[in-house]
Structures are given as structure tokens and as C-alpha cells.
Amino acid sequence: MERVALVTGGSRGIGRAIAEALLRRGFRVAIASRQPQEAVAAWRAEGLPAHALAADLEREDLEALVARAAEALGGLHVLVHAAAVNVRKPALELSYEEWRRVLYLHLDAAFLLAKAAAPHMARAGWGRILFLGSVTTFTAGGPVPIPAYTTAKTALLGLTRALAKEWAPLGIRVNLLCPGYVETDFTLPVRQNPELSGPITARIPLGRWAKPEEIARVAAVLCGEEAEYLTGQAVVVDGGFLAY
Numbered sequence: 001m002e003r004v005a006l007v008t009g010g011s012r013g014i015g016r017a018i019a020e021a022l023l024r025r026g027f028r029v030a031i032a033s034r035q036p037q038e039a040v041a042a043w044r045a046e047g048l049p050a051h052a053l054a055a056d057l058e059r060e061d062l063e064a065l066v067a068r069a070a071e072a073l074g075g076l077h078v079l080v081h082a083a084a085v086n087v088r089k090p091a092l093e094l095s096y097e098e099w100r101r102v103l104y105l106h107l108d109a110a111f112l113l114a115k116a117a118a119p120h121m122a123r124a125g126w127g128r129i130l131f132l133g134s135v136t137t138f139t140a141g142g143p144v145p146i147p148a149y150t151t152a153k154t155a156l157l158g159l160t161r162a163l164a165k166e167w168a169p170l171g172i173r174v175n176l177l178c179p180g181y182v183e184t185d186f187t188l189p190v191r192q193n194p195e196l197s198g199p200i201t202a203r204i205p206l207g208r209w210a211k212p213e214e215i216a217r218v219a220a221v222l223c224g225e226e227a228e229y230l231t232g233q234a235v236v237v238d239g240g241f242l243a244y
């Protein structure tokens with residue numbers, strides 16, 4: 001059966017790799033981000049059924065965004081929320097607006113998108129929701145203080161468990177994918193500074209950062225038939241970072 005997916009933050013980084021993994025597995029995929037066109041044009045040039053939804057998730061009505069996706073795709077089976085923002089500041093320097101901005105995009109948006117997507121999945125009797133956590137779901141954060149981000153990523157585990165329990169009878173599986181350190185634009189400020197990146201790399205038993213595709217391969221499993229008996233879980237893909 002053909003499955004259809006909405007991937008937020010699908011234009012770059014991990015979200016883009018996940019969208020592409022789903023497309024190559026035969027899903028039709030809409031990506032929602034501020035600038036989705038380049039990624040979608042590249043996939044379409046290969047004949048892959050991708051749709052662009054230009055949207056700033058910090059400003060957009062997220063219920064309306066899900067409705068747009070469901071209309072473009074003719075339903076909705078899979079939601080992946082991978083849009084990302086961060087403010088790297090110690091708590092004493094972090095304004096309430098900065099705190100709210102990070103909490104909104106990672107946590108509030110996850111709830112609002114999932115709430116809007118679930119009825120479509122329930123109608124199909126089949127759904128997969130994948131939120132993006134992090135190793136900071138389980139730790140105090142990285143070498144630079146990121147208190148709002150860490151709070152959001154930990155809270156997402158609670159949301160994942162609550163929705164997994166509530167929506168299991170509807171055929172919907174809800175999981176939290178927790179990457180370690182991945183080579184994306186998001187981590188450039190850390191990767192470009194050897195004083196920050198060196199200790200991180202030294203703590204990764206596999207000795208290197210992940211490529212987005214390595215995270216996406218696991219995401220594709222969590223979004224597929226293979227995850228039928230897998231819900232409410234944090235799935236860590238970190239090269240052994242947390243085991244160190």
C-alpha cells in the first residue's frame with residue numbers, strides 16, 4: 001500500500017535525509033520548511049514524488065499546515081518533525097523570548113502537528129509519528145550550554161510516551177529518534193571549533209560524527225511496517241556516545 005508522509009525540516013540535514021529515505025522506499029512525501037523548493041526540485045528531477053510546502057513553522061497555523069499536507073498527499077500516514085532551531089546561551093543569559101522560541105519549535109509544534117495529523121492516521125487505521133530527540137534527551141547538554149533545547153528534547157520523551165499510549169488503539173505508533181552528533185548545518189558552530197568538537201569526538205566510541213543518512217536509515221524503519229510492535233520508545237543512534 002502506498003504511504004504518504006509529512007516531514008518538517010525536510011529541506012536540509014537530518015529531515016532531508018529522512019524525506020529522501022522515505023521517497024526511496026516508495027512513500028510520497030511533502031516537506032515543510034521555509035525554503036523547500038531546492039530539495040523537492042532535486043528529487044523530482046529523479047522522478048521521486050516529493051511535494052514542497054513552504055512554511056515558517058514559527059508563524060504558521062500548524063493545523064492548517066497539516067491540512068495542506070493531507071490535501072496535497074491525499075491523506076497522511078506518517079509525520080516526522082525535524083525542523084530545528086537553537087539558541088546556545090547559558091541560562092542566565094537566555095531571555096524568556098529565546099526560551100519560548102526553542103520550546104515552541106521543538107515541543108509545542110510537535111504536539112500541535114501530531115494532534116492535527118492523528119485524525120488522518122486514525123481514519124487510515126495506520127500511522128507513524130516520529131519526533132526528533134537527541135542525546136540531550138538524557139544529558140545536561142553539549143559543551144556549550146543549551147538549556148531550552150535540552151529541556152525540549154527531554155520533554156519530548158514524555159510527549160512520545162503519552163501519545164504512544166493514547167493512540168496505540170488507533171494504529172498509530174509514536175517514537176522519539178535520538179541522534180548523537182551529526183554532520184549538518186545545525187552543528188556547524190560546534191564542528192568549526194576544535195576546542196568544542198574535539199572532546200565530543202573523543203567520547204564517541206565509533207570515533208566520528210554521524211552522516212544524516214545513518215540517522216535516516218533508522219528513521220525509515222521507525223516510519224515503516226517494521227515498527228508495528230515498537231512504540232513509546234527513545235531510539236538512540238549515537239555511535240555509542242551515551243554508552244561511553
Ligand SMILES: NC(=O)c1ccc[n+]([C@@H]2O[C@H](COP(=O)([O-])OP(=O)(O)OC[C@H]3O[C@@H](n4cnc5c(N)ncnc54)[C@H](OP(=O)(O)O)[C@@H]3O)[C@@H](O)[C@H]2O)c1
Pocket residue numbers: 008009010011012013014015016032033034035036055056057058081082083084085132133134135178179180181182183184185186187
Ligand atoms: N545535527 C545534530 O547533531 C542533531 C543531533 C541530535 C538531534 N538533532 C535534531 O534533529 C533535527 C534536525 O536537525 P538538523 O541537524 O538536521 O538541523 P538543520 O540541518 O539545521 O536543518 C534544520 C531544518 O529545519 C528547518 N527549519 C528551521 N527553522 C524552521 C522554521 N521556522 N520553519 C520551518 N522549517 C524550519 C530548515 O529548513 P529551512 O531553512 O528551509 O526552513 C531545515 O530543513 C532537530 O530536531 C535537531 O534538534 C540534530
